[in-house]
Amino acid sequence: MKHLKPIIHRTPLTTSSAINYMTEKNVYFKMENQQKTGAFKVRGASYKVAQLTNQEAYKGVIAASAGNHAQGVALAAAKRGIEAKIFMSEHTPDAKIEATRNYGATVVLTGDSFQEAYEAAVEEQKRSHSVFIHPFDDPDVMAGQGTIALEMLEQGPRLDTIIVPVGGGGLISGIAVAAKFINPNIKIIGVQAHTASAVYNRFHDTGPSTLSSVSTIADGIAVKKTGIQTFPLIEKYVDDMVTVTEEDIASAMVYMLERKKSLIEGAGAAAFAALLAHGERIHSNHCGIIVSGGNMDLSRMPHIQKLATNNHLSCLA
Structure with a gap:
C-alpha cells in the first residue's frame, strides 16, 4: 500500500x-x-502506474472508460507526471469528460458505446506503444x-x-x-x-x-x-x-x-x-x-x- x-x-x-x-x-x-x-477506480489505476518502468512511463498511458476508470487513470498519470490519453464514447456525460480533462488527460471521443471506444484505444496503443491500462483485466x-x-x-x-x-x-x-x-x-x-x-x-x-x-x-x-x-x-x-x-x-x-x-x-x-x-x-x-x-x-x-x-x-x- x-x-x-x-x-x-x-x-x-x-x-x-x-x-x-x-x-x-x-x-x-x-x-x-x-x-x-x-x-475506487483510482486505486487500481494508481497501483498500475506506480509499477511502470521509467521507459514505459515515458511513452505515456492509454485507457478506455465510461467515466470512473478514466478519472482514476488521469489522476494517477498526473501524479507521476506522465501523459494520459483516454478514449470515451461520444455519449459520455459532459461532467465525466470535463472531470477527466481537468486531471490533465487528453480525451478522445469516439463511437456510440464503450466497446467502440475500447477498440479505438487498442488500435492507438498498437500505433503509439503506450501502456494500456485495462479497467479490470x-x-x-x-x-x-x-x-x-x-x-x-x-x-x-x-x-x-x-x-x-x-x-x-x-x-x-x-x-x-x-x-x-x-x-x-x-x-x-x-x-x-x-x-x-x-x-x-x-x-x-x-x-x-x-x-x-x-x-x-x-x-x-x-x-x-x-x-x-x-x-x-x-x-x-x-x-x-x-x-x-x-x-x-x-x-x-x-x-x-x-x-x-x-x-x-x-x-x-x-x-x-x-x-x-x-x-x-x-x-x-x-x-x-x-x-x-x-x-x-x-x-x-x-x-x-x-x-x-x-x-x-x-x-x-
Whole structure:
C-alpha cells in the first residue's frame, strides 16, 4: 500500500443503527464514493502506474472508460507526471469528460458505446506503444483494488462477510484475494445487475457469459462479458453471486441519499441493494458493503425515484 498512500484517501467505514436494526445485522459501509475522483477506480489505476518502468512511463498511458476508470487513470498519470490519453464514447456525460480533462488527460471521443471506444484505444496503443491500462483485466489493477479489503479488515476486524459490486470483476478479484489471505473464513459475495449478469451466469452456469447488450442504471458494472484474468480468481475465491433488479438498486440509492445523506451511483448502491433484497440468505453478523462510487448524473434522479417508488423495498426509503 505504500505506493498508494500519497495518492488515495483511506475512506471511512461507517455504520448506522437504523440499518443494523432493519437488516438484523451489523452493517459496515466502505465509503469509496468519498475516494479521490469519487470512486475506487483510482486505486487500481494508481497501483498500475506506480509499477511502470521509467521507459514505459515515458511513452505515456492509454485507457478506455465510461467515466470512473478514466478519472482514476488521469489522476494517477498526473501524479507521476506522465501523459494520459483516454478514449470515451461520444455519449459520455459532459461532467465525466470535463472531470477527466481537468486531471490533465487528453480525451478522445469516439463511437456510440464503450466497446467502440475500447477498440479505438487498442488500435492507438498498437500505433503509439503506450501502456494500456485495462479497467479490470490486469493483475496490478486488481491488486490496487484489493487495498480496499486491507483497509476494511483493519478498520473492522470482526467482518465475516463482504458484499461487492461486480462488472468485469477487477474489484471483487482484488478484494477476495486480499481478504481471504488475511481471513480464509471470510465470505465474499458478488452482486450484478439482473440485466448485466455475465459473471453471475458463468458462476452459476445458468446462462450466457457473453451478453449481446446490457442496460442498467448501474452503468459502472454494465459489462458484457467476464474477464479473462478475473474470472478464475472469482471462481476460486468468491463464495456466492447474486443479482438485483433496477428497482432494488434505485431503492438503495434513494435510501442512502435520504437516510445517510450520501450520493452514490447505481454501481455503488448494488451491494447495499443485495443486502436488502437477499438479506435472508446472507448469514452474517458483521457484514461489509462496498460503496464503490458516487459519480452520478443528477439528471437521472427523477427516473431513479420513480423506480424506487415502484419497488417492493420502497418502504425502506
